[in-house]
Amino acid sequence: GQQVMQIPQYQHVQEGEDFTTYCNSSTTLSNIQWYKQRPGGHPVFLIQLVKSGEVKKQKRLTFQFGEAKKNSSLHITATQTTDVGTYFCAGGYQKVTFGIGTKLQVIP
Amino acid sequence: GAVVSQHPSWVICKSGTSVKIECRSLDFQATTMFWYRQFPKQSLMLMATSNEGSKATYEQGVEKDKFLINHASLTLSTLTVTSAHPEDSSFYICSAAPEAYEQYFGPGTRLTVT
Numbered sequence: 001g002q003q004v005m006q007i008p009q010y011q012h013v014q015e016g017e018d019f020t021t022y023c024n025s026s027t028t029l030s031n032i033q034w035y036k037q038r039p040g041g042h043p044v045f046l047i048q049l050v051k052s053g054e055v056k057k058q059k060r061l062t063f064q065f066g067e068a069k070k071n072s073s074l075h076i077t078a079t080q081t082t083d084v085g086t087y088f089c090a091g092g093y094q095k096v097t098f099g100i101g102t103k104l105q106v107i108p
Numbered sequence: 109g110a111v112v113s114q115h116p117s118w119v120i121c122k123s124g125t126s127v128k129i130e131c132r133s134l135d136f137q138a139t140t141m142f143w144y145r146q147f148p149k150q151s152l153m154l155m156a157t158s159n160e161g162s163k164a165t166y167e168q169g170v171e172k173d174k175f176l177i178n179h180a181s182l183t184l185s186t187l188t189v190t191s192a193h194p195e196d197s198s199f200y201i202c203s204a205a206p207e208a209y210e211q212y213f214g215p216g217t218r219l220t221v222t
Contacts, residue, residue, distance in 0.1 A: 033211075042201055042213040043152065088151060095142070096211070100151045 002027050004091050006099030014107050019076040021102035023089035032065055032072040033096060038085040046074075079106045110136050110206050114214030121192055121221055128188045129217045131202030137182035138204035142211065143175075146199040158185040192221045 003026040013019050023032065031050045035043040047056055049065035049072060056063045062075045076083055086103045090096040111134040121127050131141055139160045144152040156177055157165040164177035174196075176188040185204075189196055197220050203211040 035213075042216045043203075045210050045212065048210065095154065095157060097154070098151045103149075 002091065002097050004089060004097045004099040006089055006102055008102055009100060010103050010105070012105045012107060013079050015081060016078050019079050019083070019104055021074050021087050021089075021104075023072045023074075023099050025070045025091050028069050029091040030069075031091065032069075033090045034063060034072075034074055035088045035090060035098075036085050037088065037101070041085075043088060076104075079104070081106050081108055110134075110204070110210075110212040112202065112204050112212045112214040114202055114217050116217060117215060118218040119220070121219070123193055123221055124191055126188055126190045127192055127219060128186055129200055129202075129219075131185045131187070131204070131214050133183045133204045133206070133212075136204075136206040138185075138206060139182060141179060141185040141202055141204045143177065143185075143187050144201045144203065146201060146216075148199075152201065155187075160185075189219065192219070194221045197221045 005024045007022050031048055033048045034046040036046055037043045047063050052069050053067045054065040060077045064073045072089055084106050086101040088101045089099040113132045113134055115130045119127055141158040143155045145155050146152050154167050155170045158177045158179040160179045160182050166172045174190055179185040199216050199218050201213055201216040203213045205211045
């Protein structure tokens, strides 16, 4: 079945530094979604990418979908303490397969 | 935005008893809801897809007789963990999608079986 891998699993950064998490699928994805889960909270939808090579930005967050639609990345510029949480990628319409997530810790 | 509620938020039960978890879409109708399980420091694992008015579709390895799902209306799905055992202790999260892809998650239910 479809597998979605995510790296790194953990990342500690100094506040103000950039952060990137990568997502790779074993199969071509129809779409990729990104979610953020704060400690103790539930996953919150951030964005969906559908087109090959698509790039979307949300303030300091930049999302990319690979040309082959098998990989994606989330880049945060100048991290803040409010960025702390676990970022999950997920592939598939309706029935999605989640990556293991990248836990981001921001050191003030 | 769309809101999904879950009840209870946490529950402790004795081994052998059954626990029912409710998932409600508060401001939209959802013909399909999803139930996930999340172990500590791990990702979400889809357990089953709940379809209003029909039987749920379970993922491979998920016992349908143990995890009973009922999608009674367009705004309510329930998950019943029957004859719970300590290994069923986990964080259970439901989600619903008013549109094709954007899933809204409930706050989750932490189940502890003693």
